[in-house]
Amino acid sequence: MTPRPEDHVRRSIGAFVLGHLTTEEAAAVQAHLDGCVACRTEASSLAPVAQLLPLVDPERIRAPGVVERPPEMLDGVLTRIDRERGEQRRRRRRSLVVRVAAIAATVSVLLGLAVLVVESRSSGPSNVHVVVLAGSAPGISGEAVVHEDPRSTWVELTTSGLSTGESYAVWLEEIGSGERSPMGTFTGVDGDLYISLYSTLPRDRAAKIGVSAPDGVTVLEGTIPTAQ
């Protein structure tokens, strides 16, 4: 029996592998993992990321100047991990004051990082792609981690520089027809924003992912690589 996407626990997996859930929440996630291969795979893929996470300062990743240059941000994370590997655990994470959004964004960034590392070491196919989104104006930037499910597309979207309080719509553009399949809406916030969205449009039929303002103007857009 395959659980429906909305029944999955992916939003909680990051917190689960980091040990940030309560005993009851962790038990619920564990119960789901016991019966769901997809989420179990996700959890095991995040486990090494969780070990790297204490080495990364979320506020550094959230710095606007860094977010605008994703490749250099990844380089910075790698350099920082190399440099700090020797002094691991010297500084305790201030986990109590780190906002959930910051953790989620960090997990998203590191998930992308882990995928890039895996892809660079293996020529095999991957069902996860990091799509850098082009902004319509300076200061607007975004990144989409696109996952493939058998019958849907799961996207982790990180944006920066959108207007606070404004509603935005996320969509996938279908190959061929060019029709836009809505994924959901969100409200802009100060600083970085992380959201997780599903579409029933299969990953191999999605050509682009984008974000539009209420007036229909596209503010972020990126091309999804063709699945192999």
Ligand SMILES: [Zn+2]
């Ligand atoms: Zn699941």
